[in-house]
Amino acid sequence: MRLRENDDGGEKEEVVENDVTLAQNQWCPVVNAGFSSPKRLVVVGYALTTKKIKSFLQPKLEGLARNKGILFVAIDHNRPLSDQGPFDIVLHKLSGKEWRQVLEDYRQSHPEVTVLDPPDAIQHLRSRQYMLQAVADMNLCDSYGIVDVPRQLVIKREACAIPELVNQAGLTLPLVAKPLVADGSAKSHELSLAYEKFSLQKLEPPLVLQEFVNHGGVLFKVYIVGDAIKVVRRFSLPDVSKWELSKDAGIYNFPRVSCAAASADDADLDPTVAELPPRPLLEKLAKELRWRLGLRLFNLDIIREYGTRDHFYVIDINYFPGYGKMPEYEHIFTDFLLSLGQGKYKKKSG
Ligand SMILES: O=P(O)(O)O[C@@H]1[C@@H](OP(=O)(O)O)[C@H](OP(=O)(O)O)[C@H](O)[C@H](OP(=O)(O)O)[C@H]1OP(=O)(O)O
Ligand SMILES: Nc1ncnc2c1ncn2[C@@H]1O[C@H](COP(=O)(O)OP(=O)(O)O)[C@@H](O)[C@H]1O
Ligand SMILES: [Mg+2]
Ligand SMILES: [Mg+2]
Known part of the structure; x- marks a missing residue:
């Protein structure tokens, strides 16, 4: 784990690093109404603060996600984003100009990946002058x-x-x-x-x-x-x-x-x-x-x-607020990720 300075210099936030590389197009057995059928995994790369990981990536969410065929993988900030994954979705909430640029470049070079959400759109909420x-x-x-x-x-x-x-x-x-x-x-x-x-x-x-x-x-x-x-x-x-x-x-x-x-x-x-x-x-x-x-x-x-x-x-x-306090967020969030992942897969094969 290391500290990364944000845009304004002063504030620091923790960045969690992990070293996971995935095989192309992973498939997994997903338990579905008593049957075990192979489904393509939806791989979600995440770049979140330690605080956010604790409040959002709770064991119940991860467990439910696993059952539905969703895999959360921590993004390693020491390696180029393009060398990691492949991801279907990138979930993020970190500040800093450098990180925003990494995400923008990644969006350009990987249009097939859903980046939740686009850095520019998030940036708009950073000013209370424009937020509303x-x-x-x-x-x-x-x-x-x-x-x-x-x-x-x-x-x-x-x-x-x-x-x-x-x-x-x-x-x-x-x-x-x-x-x-x-x-x-x-x-x-x-x-x-x-x-x-x-x-x-x-x-x-x-x-x-x-x-x-x-x-x-x-x-x-x-x-x-x-x-x-x-x-x-x-x-x-x-x-x-x-x-x-x-x-x-x-x-x-x-x-x-x-x-x-x-x-x-x-x-x-x-x-x-x-x-x-x-x-x-x-x-x-x-x-x-x-x-x-x-x-x-x-x-x-x-x-x-x-x-x-x-x-x-x-x-x-x-x-990306404190979803951990939203009732039933585990079900709502996993269904959402699944719909994004499967929608993309359908588009490809359709
Ligand atoms: O810390 P939490 O879980 O209460 O979530 C915070 C949110 O609380 P809420 O879900 O609205 O009650 C909180 O909402 P408020 O601005 O307090 O209304 C923010 O979204 C906060 O993010 P940031 O500090 O503005 O980047 C959120 O903080 P992060 O978890 O994103 O750091
Ligand atoms: N215009 C307003 N009228 C009444 N109460 C307000 C108003 N703006 C903020 N508040 C109160 O202050 C709290 C914090 O303001 P908010 O704009 O939500 O800032 P933050 O981003 O820190 O949550 C709100 O949750 C509400 O209780
Ligand atoms: Mg508020
Ligand atoms: Mg706020």
Whole structure:
């Protein structure tokens, strides 16, 4: 194992190395409804951090995958990617310009391999300035509800200009300040809630100032794996009352809210707050975003504006999120990988 520095120099992440070379077109006996029939293996090369391997590649997933004829193989960063495999699918979540280039070159030279997902498409989610643009462009509004994004302002430099810029943009307090870059570092998850605009001068740009939307303290995590969608409830930041807003002049820092937040699925909640967003609305949103973002593995943080039944806001989009917390992810993910692998095989032989 060794450490690899990411784009911004500071953060380091662990890269797991393994030395596995596969024979061409491996076949394996797959146990299927009591019969043992030879099927071609779907080989998935993975390049993930140690943290991600632990949370995602759990024994249950690997076991189920093996039964379905899917083999996970760690990518060795000391050897050219083209010398490894052959892979049907490359699953990855590592940062760094160098790694992105390796993947891009590999995609060009191996169009037969599905790279989940394309580095350029992932890169788009790295900036909170552009992350929600696709949702805003969709203007989704139908009989099931409205899907919006909060109004926001990008501050690239000079924190002292913030009060004036907030005035000009006509943003309403309170505001959530989020680091502009969402690169997975601990710092990129350090957010602040400001009750008045002058306190924002203390923060360090580049950042995004986003209107805080009261939502009853519950957030919906919408996990997407190809065509599959799963929604879970999480506790979120509490609402801010007008009284609090008029009394409080401070700014509050909160590190990594959603990760630390407990599941709210079994909590005794106000039903108007807890009701999941309508399935048809989520289906439409997910389908359109898969296409607009060019991604198949992501999740959305969605909130419902307090006091409304059907006014939703997307506040965050994450590439290859913590699927280990998604119910039944083992089945959903293996079915997805299988459909990709078999689809490719069918195309070749058809
Ligand atoms: O650590 P986990 O398992 O909670 O997953 C994180 C996600 O949590 P979630 O599934 O949304 O609750 C997390 O989602 P949030 O941004 O916290 O909403 C991110 O996707 C995070 O990746 P990164 O740090 O932004 O690169 C994810 O971190 P990585 O596992 O990709 O490092
Ligand atoms: N505009 C907003 N209105 C209300 N709550 C918000 C808003 N933006 C963020 N939050 C709260 O802050 C948390 C973290 O913000 P998010 O944008 O998801 O950052 P991260 O990428 O670190 O998860 C959310 O899960 C939610 O609880
Ligand atoms: Mg989030
Ligand atoms: Mg995020």
